[in-house]
Amino acid sequence: MxxxxxxxxxxxxxxxxxxxxxxxxxxxxxxxxxxxxxxxxxxxxxxxxxxxxxxxxxxxxxxxxxxxxxxDVTSELRQLNDLIIEHQTVHQIYRARVTDLVENSAATSAAHDLRALIHAPVPDNSLAPLARAVTRHEERETRPMRLRRALREVRLTPDGQRPRYAGGPLTRYLIRAMTALADSDDRDLVFTEEGRRLLDTIDRVTTDIQQHDPGPTTHR
Known part of the structure; x- marks a missing residue:
C-alpha cells in the first residue's frame, strides 16, 4: 500500500x-x-x-x-569478485563486534558497543545454508558441478521452476557469481584467470562462513 x-x-x-x-x-x-x-x-x-x-x-x-x-565475458567476474570481498569484510566486522560485545562486556562500555551494532548491517540468515551447500563435496564432483548442485539445494522453488533466492547483499552476489560460473561451460570461464580467482573467493568466503556460523548439524 x-x-x-x-x-x-x-x-x-x-x-x-x-x-x-x-x-x-x-x-x-x-x-x-x-x-x-x-x-x-x-x-x-x-x-x-x-x-x-x-x-x-x-x-x-x-x-x-x-x-x-x-x-568482455570476464568483466562481470571481476566486478563480482570485488563485491563479494567487500561485503564479506562488512560481515566480518559485524561478527567481530558481536564477539567483542559478548566476551568483553564487563570491561567495555556496553552502551558504546550497542550503538555500534545498531549501525552495523543486519545478519544474513541465508548465508549459513548457502555456505553449507557450497563447502560440501560430493564424490567425483568438479567445482562447476558443485556450484550447480549448491544452487539447486538453496533454491526456494522445485527443480524446473523459476529459481528464487532470498538473502542480503553477500548472499545475492555469491548467487550471481555461482550462477555465472556454473552456466559457463560453453565459454570456459572457469579456466580464465578471473574465473579461477572468483572460484577461489567463493570457496574462501563460504568456508569462513561455515567455520564461524556452521548452523545446525544434520545427519544423512
Whole structure:
C-alpha cells in the first residue's frame, strides 16, 4: 500500500535474486534487446510470442551489465569478485563486534558497543545454508558441478521452476557469481584467470562462513 495512514502494510519487504521469466514459464532462453542507456526488451520464442520493454532503473542497469558481459565475458567476474570481498569484510566486522560485545562486556562500555551494532548491517540468515551447500563435496564432483548442485539445494522453488533466492547483499552476489560460473561451460570461464580467482573467493568466503556460523548439524 502506498498510503499507510488508515492501515499498516501487511507485508515485509523482501530482497533476493529472481530469474526473469516469460508468462509461459520459460526463463532459460529469453533474448534481451537494447542499446546502452536505453530500455531493456525481453523476447521469448514461445508459441505465444512474448515481448516486454522496461525503462525502469533496474532494467537499464541490467542491460548495461549484459552489454559489458557480451563484450568482455570476464568483466562481470571481476566486478563480482570485488563485491563479494567487500561485503564479506562488512560481515566480518559485524561478527567481530558481536564477539567483542559478548566476551568483553564487563570491561567495555556496553552502551558504546550497542550503538555500534545498531549501525552495523543486519545478519544474513541465508548465508549459513548457502555456505553449507557450497563447502560440501560430493564424490567425483568438479567445482562447476558443485556450484550447480549448491544452487539447486538453496533454491526456494522445485527443480524446473523459476529459481528464487532470498538473502542480503553477500548472499545475492555469491548467487550471481555461482550462477555465472556454473552456466559457463560453453565459454570456459572457469579456466580464465578471473574465473579461477572468483572460484577461489567463493570457496574462501563460504568456508569462513561455515567455520564461524556452521548452523545446525544434520545427519544423512
Amino acid at each position: 502506498a498510503d499507510e495512514l488508515f492501515a499498516p502494510p501487511s507485508y515485509l519487504p523482501k530482497e533476493g535474486v529472481e530469474a526473469l521469466a516469460c508468462p509461459c514459464g520459460n526463463y532459460k532462453q529469453l533474448t534481451v534487446v537494447g542499446t546502452w542507456g536505453g530500455p531493456l526488451t525481453l523476447q521469448c520464442p514461445c508459441s505465444s510470442p512474448f515481448r516486454a520493454t522496461s525503462d525502469a532503473p533496474w532494467a537499464v542497469n541490467l542491460l548495461k551489465r549484459l552489454i559489458l558481459w557480451n563484450a
